[in-house]
Amino acid sequence: MNDYIFPGQSPDPESFFSQPPETEPDEKLAVLCAISEPQSADTASSLDELERLCETASVKCVSRLVQPRERPDNAAFFGKGKLFELSELCRTLGAGLAVFDSELSPVQIRNIESVLPDGVRVIDRTMLILDIFAAGARTAEGMLQVEIAQLKYSIPRLIGSGKDLSRQGGGIGTRGPGESKLELDRRRARERINSLEKQLDQLKRVRATQRRARERSGIPRIAVAGYTNAGKSTLINRLTGSDIYCADKLFATLDPTTRRLELPDSGEAVITDTVGFVNRLPHHLVEAFRSTLDEVCFADVLLVVFDSSDPELAGRFDVTYEVINSLFEKNEVYDVPRINVFNKCDKPESKKVLSNFFIEGDCAVVSAVTGEDIGELLALVEKKLSEKKKCVTFRFPPSKLSALDQLYRQSNVESVKYLFDGGVLVTAFCDAKILGMYGVYISDDIPDDPDPNS
Numbered sequence: 001m002n003d004y005i006f007p008g009q010s011p012d013p014e015s016f017f018s019q020p021p022e023t024e025p026d027e028k029l030a031v032l033c034a035i036s037e038p039q040s041a042d043t044a045s046s047l048d049e050l051e052r053l054c055e056t057a058s059v060k061c062v063s064r065l066v067q068p069r070e071r072p073d074n075a076a077f078f079g080k081g082k083l084f085e086l087s088e089l090c091r092t093l094g095a096g097l098a099v100f101d102s103e104l105s106p107v108q109i110r111n112i113e114s115v116l117p118d119g120v121r122v123i124d125r126t127m128l129i130l131d132i133f134a135a136g137a138r139t140a141e142g143m144l145q146v147e148i149a150q151l152k153y154s155i156p157r158l159i160g161s162g163k164d165l166s167r168q169g170g171g172i173g174t175r176g177p178g179e180s181k182l183e184l185d186r187r188r189a190r191e192r193i194n195s196l197e198k199q200l201d202q203l204k205r206v207r208a209t210q211r212r213a214r215e216r217s218g219i220p221r222i223a224v225a226g227y228t229n230a231g232k233s234t235l236i237n238r239l240t241g242s243d244i245y246c247a248d249k250l251f252a253t254l255d256p257t258t259r260r261l262e263l264p265d266s267g268e269a270v271i272t273d274t275v276g277f278v279n280r281l282p283h284h285l286v287e288a289f290r291s292t293l294d295e296v297c298f299a300d301v302l303l304v305v306f307d308s309s310d311p312e313l314a315g316r317f318d319v320t321y322e323v324i325n326s327l328f329e330k331n332e333v334y335d336v337p338r339i340n341v342f343n344k345c346d347k348p349e350s351k352k353v354l355s356n357f358f359i360e361g362d363c364a365v366v367s368a369v370t371g372e373d374i375g376e377l378l379a380l381v382e383k384k385l386s387e388k389k390k391c392v393t394f395r396f397p398p399s400k401l402s403a404l405d406q407l408y409r410q411s412n413v414e415s416v417k418y419l420f421d422g423g424v425l426v427t428a429f430c431d432a433k434i435l436g437m438y439g440v441y442i443s444d445d446i447p448d449d450p451d452p453n454s
């Protein structure tokens with residue numbers, strides 16, 4: 001299968017490309033590949049992250065190969081010499097995977113594979129992330145979202161590849177969209193996407209209904225977002241006493257959950273975990289996960305969590321806000337109150353990292369593990385909630401008219417309408433505390449409706 005010929009090279013059956021592998025390529029051993037500006041620290045840290053992504057997918061990195069060049073070669077990503085080196089490395093180390101840190105075109109994938117020993121597969125960062133998501137998603141919604149993202153990524157990669165979808169569809173290949181589905185051609189893949197999107201739409205409607213119900217209930221909603229492994233789930237566990245799965249690996253949470261939380265002043269609130277972000281998070285994945293990520297936009301307070309002990313904090317901060325801002329833009333919301341939470345302050349590296357980091361706006365430096373300064377964070381959450389007032393209409397029965405007094409004192413009453421049954425319809429701008437106290441009386445009635453009973 002060594003059919004890619006570099007310009008100026010004649011086909012030579014005895015060439016290095018034709019040598020048999022020393023051992024059977026092992027698909028759990030990978031050589032990581034990237035191009036870089038010479039001595040770039042960014043490349044090293046990006047490859048560190050790629051290695052962690054591999055570990056998450058149970059793949060061991062056995063070597064790294066970096067070619068100093070400004071742009072990848074259009075045809076085969078690396079130049080000829082580097083590709084030879086890669087082929088040799090895979091052969092001698094028995095690696096069955098070459099994982100590229102940048103997105104590869106279908107032509108590049110085909111050309112690289114054709115010069116590697118038989119059985120060695122080529123995947124890129126996006127395919128790897130998609131594969132991790134495919135392996136980890138557990139809920140119907142999560143699985144639908146991942147399969148849509150995988151199919152969308154695969155379709156253009158079928159063009160001119162001359163190979164079937166199964167070749168490209170499943171990232172590492174063990175967990176694609178499923179064996180039977182892997183034989184789909186592009187047309188059928190599109191049909192499949194349509195059908196999956198319809199199913200997802202149903203689930204989105206359920207989610208939207210739940211969201212509206214929560215909104216009507218007046219219970220404050222807190223969302224937690226941030227880079228993968230920042231400690232989001234650990235923080236939620238600390239705040240709520242739950243036991244959401246947490247692990248020192250990337251993308252531990254793929255199926256976000258919502259938990260109840262008791263705030264010292266405002267009473268009950270709900271807090272939602274979200275899937276973590278990563279540098280160059282595949283945009284198909286962000287799109288597919290929109291319905292769950294959108295929680296970020298509809299929250300009354302957003303906690304943006306960072307690992308303050310991470311030397312790459314500045315880069316993580318930018319990536320995190322890129323994703324969050326793109327979600328805000330898509331939903332046309334710009335005023336979600338937020339708190340930057342610098343977690344893991346118990347780690348010795350944290351002080352040094354934070355000393356080089358300029359922090360704007362509301363923020364808290366905490367440790368979800370030791371509980372340090374979690375009280376301060378809660379106080380900040382309450383402050384944010386009290387700043388955000390919502391306009392709601394309550395329908396109080398005659399026995400609850402005393403509530404009106406409190407509303408006049410602690411919120412901005414817009415209108416009051418006395419009802420025939422002795423009750424009252426009150427519209428007011430209220431903070432989370434009032435909403436928490438009187439949420440059950442929130443009504444869908446519109447006070448200006450002509451009411452024959454009043």
Ligand SMILES: Nc1nc2c(ncn2[C@@H]2O[C@H](COP(=O)(O)OP(=O)(O)OP(=O)(O)O)[C@@H](O)[C@H]2O)c(=O)[nH]1
Nearest residue numbers: 229230231232233234247248251252253276368369
């Ligand atoms: N030392 C220390 N470790 C922490 C702290 N918070 C979380 N961790 C650890 O960091 C790792 C990741 O924590 P998670 O809560 O799973 O992180 P996450 O942000 O939910 O990650 P994903 O779900 O993968 O996006 C785990 O090993 C936690 O024990 C902290 O405050 N201090």
Ligand SMILES: [Mg+2]
Nearest residue numbers: 232233252253
């Ligand atoms: Mg998590």
